[in-house]
Amino acid sequence: MLEDGEEIPLLGGDVTDGLVRVGGTVRRPPGERDELVRDVLLHLEHVGFEGAPRFLGVDSAGRQALTYIEGEVAGRPRPxxxxxxxxxxxxxxxxxxxxxxxxxxxxxxxxxxxxxxxxxxxxxxxxxxxxxxxxxxxxxxxxxxxxxxxxxxxxxxxxxxxxxxxxxxxxxxxxxxxxxxxxxxxxxxxxxxxxxxxxxxxxxxxxxxxxxxxxxxxxxxxxxxxxxxxxxxxxxxxxxxxxxxxxxxxxxxxxxxxxxxxxxxxxxx
The missing domain is CATH 3.90.1200.10 (Aminoglycoside phosphotransferase (APH), C-terminal lobe)
Structure with a gap:
């Protein structure tokens, strides 16, 4: 069961609005390729590929829940x-x-x-x-x-x-x-x-x-x-x-x- 919590907006994307972080997860609003993305991420987990988020399910708001990956990202202004x-x-x-x-x-x-x-x-x-x-x-x-x-x-x-x-x-x-x-x-x-x-x-x-x-x-x-x-x-x-x-x-x-x-x-x- 996915837990709710404080939603922290994640900025920097060009086309996906409403992207937020909740604890150790990212919540993404429905997109045009939801099923394909889910299946690809599940496959990557199955084969042990570590360089992608894990698909955790769908939350009460109908958003995909993925693991949040800690690290450094080149946002704007560019580093x-x-x-x-x-x-x-x-x-x-x-x-x-x-x-x-x-x-x-x-x-x-x-x-x-x-x-x-x-x-x-x-x-x-x-x-x-x-x-x-x-x-x-x-x-x-x-x-x-x-x-x-x-x-x-x-x-x-x-x-x-x-x-x-x-x-x-x-x-x-x-x-x-x-x-x-x-x-x-x-x-x-x-x-x-x-x-x-x-x-x-x-x-x-x-x-x-x-x-x-x-x-x-x-x-x-x-x-x-x-x-x-x-x-x-x-x-x-x-x-x-x-x-x-x-x-x-x-x-x-x-x-x-x-x-x-x-x-x-x-x-x-």
Whole structure:
């Protein structure tokens, strides 16, 4: 039986409102992938993967209850260590460990389709596992300077491993023009950091060849998807859109097209 208690708001997420801590638990309001998230977390517990919260049940308010994971999270303003390469590499290793742990779970036949606008072109990128797909600095818990756990599985969905690495690089290389990045992440050697991430994840060479084409295609889709979610779901999606996320995606597209060859060269040499 889950106990009630003082609710402490947890801040920093972009789209999940009403997230609170109650004692040693986190309570999350219902989301679009509740059953999938529950089943993935139960699988991770079954296989002994420690780098994710444990699913504890549903409380009297209908919220998912998860274990609260103590540690250090890079909220805003970003801490000085956000650009540290050793921490970045540890995130890639954690993501690889999660992907290896979740792959035996398979891809459920009833996995919910993402909320996307009609008419988006299909990607030649078959899913291999249920990916996290939101490895933002806010969603990685560090201990002793090393990535310890992934949190916030709300965007989990069937994807390829390469698509997981695209999401990883988006936030941790990171990908995009300096003027749209946090000050601590400007002026970095992004091709070099992408190579470090790919090596730490142990991404195979064929996937390195296609990674930037996939990144550009996903970024194109992201603009339409974010716009659609802002209009249909409102909430945090609408807030992000009003704050200019669409413009940032457009700027990133130009940057990706200009830097794709340099990043691919770094990945392969």
């Amino acid at each position: 000085a260590w956000i650009a540290d390469e050793e921490r970045m590499v540890s995130v890639a290793r954690l993501l690889r460990a999660y992907n290896d742990a979740v792959e035996p779970f398979g891809i459920p036949a009833n996995a919910p389709a993402p909320i996307e606008p009609p008419g988006l072109p299909e990607l030649d990128d078959p899913p291999e596992l249920v990916g996290h797909q939101d490895v933002t600095p806010e969603n990685v818990v560090f201990r002793a300077g090393r990535a310890y756990a992934l949190i916030d599985f709300d965007l989990a969905r069937p994807v390829s491993r390469t698509r997981e690495v695209v999401n990883l690089m988006l936030w941790w290389a990171p990908l995009g023009p300096d003027e749209d990045l946090d000050p601590e992440l400007r002026g970095l050697d992004r091709p070099h950091r992408c190579r470090l991430l790919a090596d730490a994840y142990n991404l195979p060479e064929p996937d390195r060849h296609r990674l930037m084409n996939l990144t550009i295609a996903l970024n194109t889709r992201a603009w339409h998807t974010m716009n659609h979610r802002a209009k249909t779901l409102g909430g945090g999606w609408a807030r992000m859109w009003s704050e200019g996320v669409g413009d940032k995606i457009t700027h990133r597209q130009t940057w990706l097209e200009s830097n794709a060859n340099a990043i691919t060269t770094a990945l392969l040499t």
